[in-house]
Amino acid sequence: MTNGDIARTLERIALILELKGGENPFRIRAYERAAVSVRNMDKDVRSVYEQGGTKALQQLPSIGKDLAEKIEEMLKTGKLAYLKKQEKGIPAGLITILDIEGMGPKRTKELWDEFGIQSIDDLEKLAQSDELRTRKGWGKKSAEAILRGIAQHRKMRGRLPLPQAEPLARELVRSLQDCGHVQRIEIAGSVRRGKETIGDIDILATSDKPEEVMAYFCTLPQVESVTARGRTKSTVFLRAGMDADLRIVEEGAFGAALLYFTGSKDHNIRIRRLGIVKKRTLSEYGLFAGTPKKKGEKIAAKTEEEVYKAIGLPYIEPELREDTGEVQAAQRGKLPTLVQERDVIADMQMHSVFSDGKTSMADMARAAKARGLRYIAITDHASPMGMVKGIRNTKKSVQTYLEAIKKARKQVPGIRILAGAEVDILKDGTLYLNDELLRQFDWIVATVHQYFHEPRKETTARMIVAIRNPYVHMIGHPTARMLGKRQGIAYDMDTVLETARKHSVAMELNTSPDRLD
Ligand SMILES: [Zn+2]
Structure with missing residues (x-):
C-alpha cells in the first residue's frame, strides 16, 4: 500500500458513507481531510509506520487514533475490513456516478432506489428517457445537465487533474530513488509543464544499472500492469488509472532529453526550427552542428539552459512551453516572471x-x-x-x-x-x-x-x-x-x-x- 493507495481508500470510504446517508458529516470530512493529507505528504506513510507504529501515524496531519489504526491494518494486510463492510450492497459502478456534475450522494441514491441505476451508462439511458424528464424535482433541464456532465466526464477518461497526478509522479520518483541505482531523476512531460489535466506521467533518469532500475520500476507497488519493458524505456499502467513512462538517458545528454520529453511538442518544433536557421540540429540527444543529414559535433546537451543558450534563447520555464508566443517573447527578452x-x-x-x-x-x-x-x-x-x-x-x-x-x-x-x-x-x-x-x-x-x-x-x-x-x-x-x-x-x-x-x-x-x- 502506497500513500496513493491509502488516500484512495480513505476517499472511497467518504464517498460510500455519503452515498449511504445517515453518517455524521464530520466523520465523512475527517476521511476526506486525511485522504488529502496522505496524498500530499512528502514522507512515505509506510516508513513512518515502520519506524514509530500507530503513535507516529498520529503525529501526521489529520490522522487521529481511529485512522491510524485503519492505516495500520491497510499496511499490514493490504485490505481494510471496515471498507469491505461498508461496500456491502453498494454496486461498484454507483460511486462513479458521483463524478458527474450535479449528481450528489442524495440524488444518486434517489435514482438508485427508484430506477435501480448502477452505473454512468444506466444514468445516461435514464436521462435520455422521459422518465427523468417528467419526474418531480428533476425535469428536462436536469436531464440535459446530466447528459452534458456525462459527456464532460468521458472526455476526462484516463486523465487525472494535475493536483492528483503530480503527487503520484513525485511518489514514483521517491520510490525510484530508493532503488539505489538512480543518479539523476526528474519529472518531465505535462506534469512538469503544470498542465491542468494529465494523460500520463513521464520520468527521466540516469543510471549505472539501467536494467535493474527498469526491473525495479516495473514491480513497484503502484504498478498494475507492465505495457512495455525495455532497457532504456518502460511503460506501466498505474493502479491510480494512468500510464507512466520511465526513460534512462545518458548523463551527458540529460538536459537535451529533459527539454525534449518535457515538451510541448509544439514548443519543441518551434525551437528546432530556430536551430535549423542557425544550421544546427536539435534532438533528444543534444544540439549538434549541421543538418539532420550531415550532423556535426555536439554543441550542447548537458543542461536545458545550455541548449537554449546555444540556440540563442534564455531559459524558458516549463510552464510556458506551449508555443503560445513564449519563444518570440524570449527572443525579445520579454519573458514574464512566473509567480512562485x-x-x-x-x-x-x-x-x-x-x-x-x-x-x-x-x-x-x-x-x-x-x-x-x-x-x-x-x-x-x-x-x-x-x-x-x-x-x-x-x-x-x-x-x-x-x-x-x-x-x-x-x-x-x-x-x-x-x-x-x-x-x-x-x-x-x-x-x-x-x-x-x-x-x-x-x-x-x-x-x-x-x-x-x-x-x-x-x-x-x-x-x-x-x-x-x-x-x-x-x-x-x-x-x-x-x-x-x-x-x-x-x-x-x-x-x-x-x-x-x-x-x-x-x-x-x-x-x-x-x-x-
Ligand atoms: Zn464558489
Whole structure:
C-alpha cells in the first residue's frame, strides 16, 4: 500500500458513507481531510509506520487514533475490513456516478432506489428517457445537465487533474530513488509543464544499472500492469488509472532529453526550427552542428539552459512551453516572471464550517499563520440555494457570521483576518446580499454558482453588472468550470476583463484541484 493507495481508500470510504446517508458529516470530512493529507505528504506513510507504529501515524496531519489504526491494518494486510463492510450492497459502478456534475450522494441514491441505476451508462439511458424528464424535482433541464456532465466526464477518461497526478509522479520518483541505482531523476512531460489535466506521467533518469532500475520500476507497488519493458524505456499502467513512462538517458545528454520529453511538442518544433536557421540540429540527444543529414559535433546537451543558450534563447520555464508566443517573447527578452510559492502572501477565498468548508475559522487562521501568510479573508458562501449552508440575506445571519470572525481574530492573534463572503451573482448580475449587508464586510467575492448555460451575450452583461457593483472586490472562479464535470461559462472574456480593470476588481485564479481556472 502506497500513500496513493491509502488516500484512495480513505476517499472511497467518504464517498460510500455519503452515498449511504445517515453518517455524521464530520466523520465523512475527517476521511476526506486525511485522504488529502496522505496524498500530499512528502514522507512515505509506510516508513513512518515502520519506524514509530500507530503513535507516529498520529503525529501526521489529520490522522487521529481511529485512522491510524485503519492505516495500520491497510499496511499490514493490504485490505481494510471496515471498507469491505461498508461496500456491502453498494454496486461498484454507483460511486462513479458521483463524478458527474450535479449528481450528489442524495440524488444518486434517489435514482438508485427508484430506477435501480448502477452505473454512468444506466444514468445516461435514464436521462435520455422521459422518465427523468417528467419526474418531480428533476425535469428536462436536469436531464440535459446530466447528459452534458456525462459527456464532460468521458472526455476526462484516463486523465487525472494535475493536483492528483503530480503527487503520484513525485511518489514514483521517491520510490525510484530508493532503488539505489538512480543518479539523476526528474519529472518531465505535462506534469512538469503544470498542465491542468494529465494523460500520463513521464520520468527521466540516469543510471549505472539501467536494467535493474527498469526491473525495479516495473514491480513497484503502484504498478498494475507492465505495457512495455525495455532497457532504456518502460511503460506501466498505474493502479491510480494512468500510464507512466520511465526513460534512462545518458548523463551527458540529460538536459537535451529533459527539454525534449518535457515538451510541448509544439514548443519543441518551434525551437528546432530556430536551430535549423542557425544550421544546427536539435534532438533528444543534444544540439549538434549541421543538418539532420550531415550532423556535426555536439554543441550542447548537458543542461536545458545550455541548449537554449546555444540556440540563442534564455531559459524558458516549463510552464510556458506551449508555443503560445513564449519563444518570440524570449527572443525579445520579454519573458514574464512566473509567480512562485513565496509570492503568495495571503489567501483571499476560504470557506469555514460556517458554510461548506471542512474546518473552523480559527484552525484555518492558525494554518495560514504557520505557512507565513500575512492576512486571510474568510469568505463563506452567501447563496440563495437552499442546499448551500452559509450566510443568509438577513441582518441576523450576517451578525452571527461577523461575530464568529471576531471570535477567530481573538483566538488567533498575529494574523490579519478579513471578514469576507463569497456572494452568489444572481441571474441578472445583482448579488444575493443587499447593499446594507454587503457594506459590513471587508472583502466581497462575487461568484456564479448557477445559470451556467445562459447565452453568451446575457452572461457577459451579467458579469459586467456584478463587476460594477461598488461592494465587489473580486470575481470568484471566473470560468466556473469543473474539470471533468462542467465546461466553463461562456462570455466575452476580453470585455469582462477590461471592465474589471476599470473598476479595480480582481479576477480570482482559483487553484482548487477541480477548478484550476
Ligand atoms: Zn464558489
